[in-house]
Amino acid sequence: MAHKEKTFQFVIVGGGIAGVTCVEQLSSQIQSADVALITAGPHIKAVTNYKQVSKTLEEFDIEEQPSSVLEEKFPNLTVIHSAVKCLNTQSHAVETADGRVIGYEKLCICSGGRPKLLSDGNPYVLGIRDTDSAQALQKRLSKARRIVVVGNGGIALELVYEVEGCEVIWAVKDKAIGNTFFDAGAAQFLIPSLEADKPQSAAPCKRIRYTTEEPAAGASQTFTRGRILRGHGSGPTKPGSALGPDWHEGIVLRGAEQVSRRVTVEYQCEVEKIFTFEELLNSPQQAVKPENVGSWPVYIQLTNGKSFGCDFIVSATGVVPNTEPFLHGNSFALADDGGLRVDDHMMTSEPDVYAAGDVCTACWELSPLWQQMRLWTQARQMGWYAGRCMAACVLAEPIELDFCFELFSHITKFFNYKVVLLGKFNGQGLGPDHELLVRCTKGQEYVKAVLSGGKMVGAVLIGETDLEETFENLILNQMDLTQYGEDLLNPNIDIEDYFD
Numbered sequence: 001m002a003h004k005e006k007t008f009q010f011v012i013v014g015g016g017i018a019g020v021t022c023v024e025q026l027s028s029q030i031q032s033a034d035v036a037l038i039t040a041g042p043h044i045k046a047v048t049n050y051k052q053v054s055k056t057l058e059e060f061d062i063e064e065q066p067s068s069v070l071e072e073k074f075p076n077l078t079v080i081h082s083a084v085k086c087l088n089t090q091s092h093a094v095e096t097a098d099g100r101v102i103g104y105e106k107l108c109i110c111s112g113g114r115p116k117l118l119s120d121g122n123p124y125v126l127g128i129r130d131t132d133s134a135q136a137l138q139k140r141l142s143k144a145r146r147i148v149v150v151g152n153g154g155i156a157l158e159l160v161y162e163v164e165g166c167e168v169i170w171a172v173k174d175k176a177i178g179n180t181f182f183d184a185g186a187a188q189f190l191i192p193s194l195e196a197d198k199p200q201s202a203a204p205c206k207r208i209r210y211t212t213e214e215p216a217a218g219a220s221q222t223f224t225r226g227r228i229l230r231g232h233g234s235g236p237t238k239p240g241s242a243l244g245p246d247w248h249e250g251i252v253l254r255g256a257e258q259v260s261r262r263v264t265v266e267y268q269c270e271v272e273k274i275f276t277f278e279e280l281l282n283s284p285q286q287a288v289k290p291e292n293v294g295s296w297p298v299y300i301q302l303t304n305g306k307s308f309g310c311d312f313i314v315s316a317t318g319v320v321p322n323t324e325p326f327l328h329g330n331s332f333a334l335a336d337d338g339g340l341r342v343d344d345h346m347m348t349s350e351p352d353v354y355a356a357g358d359v360c361t362a363c364w365e366l367s368p369l370w371q372q373m374r375l376w377t378q379a380r381q382m383g384w385y386a387g388r389c390m391a392a393c394v395l396a397e398p399i400e401l402d403f404c405f406e407l408f409s410h411i412t413k414f415f416n417y418k419v420v421l422l423g424k425f426n427g428q429g430l431g432p433d434h435e436l437l438v439r440c441t442k443g444q445e446y447v448k449a450v451l452s453g454g455k456m457v458g459a460v461l462i463g464e465t466d467l468e469e470t471f472e473n474l475i476l477n478q479m480d481l482t483q484y485g486e487d488l489l490n491p492n493i494d495i496e497d498y499f500d
């Protein structure tokens, strides 16, 4: 590595939610601190309209902003738009793709993740992560008659509901849809929404997303509401920040056909093989049934014996932490999922190096009611807490693990229903002796409480149940609920009064 051009007290890598929140926290806590934010993408992501809904539930909007907004707010901040290509933890320096060597006293890696694709480099397999990949999807979809979506998590759930004008084959590994968020009961509740037409008057997006359009020389920066616009200068090798809530509201997810939504779910199957039309012709033994041959650009063979031709395949199969540029020559401890292991102070195994957001894996002794999921909320919370830990270290102040890591909580929307997940919402790690209480009104609400040893340890609330705060309290209190039995979910009893 060449000589350091400058050493900053704090260097944060990544302009997504985790990195930006970390910068904001550090810069407000130690106003004199010299902070650098190094990010590969042309823009940064900022949290706006933050609202604490209850003790642990939070809601906020995300805005994609030019970095100048952050620099104006924090005069001691320098934003460098370049990807970090290597890190030397011994000399406390990072080198960027454009050849700059920046020193740090404390470093926080917030480089996010990238889609874990079924097949790397196959032009017919798309992943969705940032604005560029969402635009690529929109463009390809506009000419598509049939697509195959593989995966059973957040992106697949959103995509199969939103896509219109194109047949969708949805291949899931499990017996029910949405395995990362729901059990089979909730899936059963949601399935009719997939079969029905999307309500015309689906609630409009209450969040406003702004995307910056690069100004022409001499022109001022413009913001465009609700559309995703390409940020110039973000080439395919420069990963942008992850999309997030309502990412699909701003783009038209419409195929080339006149049909509305038409989704076929293929359960309990994985991908056996992906091959092109040319490969099919050259090797007629491929297991494609004659009615499916046609002239599709790509074919997918599933482990359930079925094969489909389609225009392209969306691999919605999770994320891999973006760690590569930091590993070479250092000895970071990695978790099984490939994330940088962090302790209860968000510290990695390398001295003075912290990490937060999708790139890290929480490896402290977790609260029995919290688990890591790679989500906006956790990226914000980790970035904020990492900033506090870094500041506390410099100021020689003690700091304890933040309360937000006590109870897992997530608010989102699937199939146009509000969804609240609390604690061990799917009985994660509870073993066979837990009990489920379920209340379901078709088309209206699905309420599930998970009890263990008579205490509530998790919940799934779908629809406008208005139960989130009460359930959150019951989970946090760990009160013995044995005597209430099924009355806990009795709709004729105002449960809030019950526990007053």
Ligand SMILES: Cc1cc2nc3c(=O)[nH]c(=O)nc-3n(C[C@H](O)[C@H](O)[C@H](O)COP(=O)(O)OP(=O)(O)OC[C@H]3O[C@@H](n4cnc5c(N)ncnc54)[C@H](O)[C@@H]3O)c2cc1C
Pocket (backbone or CB within 6 Å): 013, 014, 015, 016, 017, 018, 019, 038, 039, 040, 041, 045, 082, 083, 084, 085, 110, 111, 112, 113, 128, 129, 130, 154, 155, 238, 239, 240, 241, 242, 243, 244, 245, 246, 247, 322, 325, 356, 357, 358, 359, 374, 375, 376, 377, 379, 412
């Ligand atoms: C389509 C989609 C929909 C989603 N929807 C939701 C949702 O509804 N709710 C929810 O809670 N979560 C959602 N998520 C997940 C959420 O977006 C992520 O968990 C969150 O954005 C992670 O934030 P982060 O800051 O850790 O990483 P990112 O947002 O990925 O930011 C990483 C940053 O690091 C930069 N970077 C990467 N490598 C380098 C490098 N070598 N050098 C310098 N900079 C680098 C990137 O440019 C980027 O700015 C969604 C994700 C996707 C893809």
Ligand SMILES: NC(=O)C1=CN([C@@H]2O[C@H](COP(=O)(O)OP(=O)(O)OC[C@H]3O[C@@H](n4cnc5c(N)ncnc54)[C@H](OP(=O)(O)O)[C@@H]3O)[C@@H](O)[C@H]2O)C=CC1
Pocket (backbone or CB within 6 Å): 118, 150, 151, 152, 153, 154, 155, 156, 158, 172, 173, 179, 180, 270, 271, 315, 316, 317, 318, 319, 373, 374, 375, 412, 413
């Ligand atoms: N509203 C929300 O909260 C949303 C959140 N997100 C977040 O964005 C990130 C990316 O989303 P997404 O890609 O959907 O990731 P998720 O982790 O949510 O889901 C990935 C899914 O793909 C399955 N899978 C993994 N590998 C394969 C494979 N080889 N073949 C078939 N299926 C496979 C997983 O199954 P298994 O679990 O069994 O491995 C899982 O069902 C996640 O962190 C997600 O939480 C995204 C959209 C919306």
